[in-house]
Amino acid sequence: MLVDVTAEVIANTRLSSAYNVLALRAPGVAAAAEPGHFVMVKAAASHDPLLRRPFSVFEVLRDHSGASVGITLLNKRIGPSTGLLYAAQPGQFVACLGPLGHPFTIVDPPAEAWMIAGGVGLAPFAMLAERLRARGVRTTLFYGARSAAELFYLDFFRQLGINLVLTTEDGSMGEPGRIVEPLDRHLTARARHEPVMLYACGPERMLAATASLAIRCGRPCQVSVERVMGCGMGGCYSCVVPMRTAEGGFHHVRACLTGPVLAADQILWD
Ligand SMILES: Cc1cc2nc3c(=O)[nH]c(=O)nc-3n(C[C@H](O)[C@H](O)[C@H](O)COP(=O)(O)OP(=O)(O)OC[C@H]3O[C@@H](n4cnc5c(N)ncnc54)[C@H](O)[C@@H]3O)c2cc1C
Ligand code: FES
DSSP states (O other): OOEEEEEEEEEEEOOOOEEEEEEEOOOHHHHOOOOOOOOEEOOOOOSSSOOOOOEOEEEEEEEETTTTEEEEEEEEEEHHHHHHHHHOOOOOOOEEEEEEEEOOOOTTTEEEEEEEEEGGGGTTTHHHHHHHHHHOOOOEEEEEEESSSGOOOOOHHHHTEEEEEEEETTTTSSEETTTHHHHHHEEEEEEOSSOOEEEESSHHHHHHHOOOOOOHOOOOOOEEOOOOSSSSSSOOOOTTTEEEOOOEEEEEEEEETTTTTTEEGGGGOO
């Protein structure tokens, strides 16, 4: 069920000079959210910035009885709206519309789940990790960032029993380089008869490289694509993605409606 709410900021936890986690009181959104869903958020009461911006639902917050009370967003400050969300104070209000989009399809054992996150692409995986572990799915997080200071929530994932494979571009934690490099090795070493579902979110080049590895190794792969989204509801066509058709041609889908989670092998990456 879609909910449009003026959500109170419950807390704002700064993780670094660019990243924060914003907790919003939005019980209706929280109750309906599934891993991979997003919300459209308007950070300012004024007309600047005019349009809402898309954010993955990072966590669902619950009270002591287990009832959903709100959501968090993992926010990376890159422009006006994300800057306002970084600066938001508890007690302020933001407009929040959601949950929107097509979420991840969650596997069951004996399939394993490998989540591949680049930078702020970690955002949909806290919730997905909880759901996978609740089903008893063995889960690995391949997580790459620029430096150790930008690898967040590691203890959260460890406490869920998630295996971590980490890379940093400057070598300050985990393996130096990009996350697709250890992913390539793990995929190549994996016995063909052992089922693995890949879930990926991050920069487009990382998604394209992950898709290419998945296709080469014959593994299913769901990617959450990032597109500029003007409305989040199918009205503006700012978010189109070229996809293959069954007849061998291609057509455009709107990432806000058909996605943001799409089958990696159906996307035309060039
Ligand atoms: C489905 C979805 C989920 C997302 N989830 C998160 C999240 O959980 N946390 C988070 O921090 N960000 C997320 N984003 C990206 C976020 O929406 C943008 O960073 C935000 O819109 C930027 O707004 P701004 O006003 O701060 O900057 P703007 O001025 O709007 O943008 C700054 C620059 O970034 C570019 N840009 C804007 N949006 C995108 C985009 N989607 N992809 C690539 N470049 C873009 C602009 O062209 C411009 O050059 C998500 C995007 C999508 C589509
Ligand atoms: S964001 Fe407007 S159609 Fe997708």
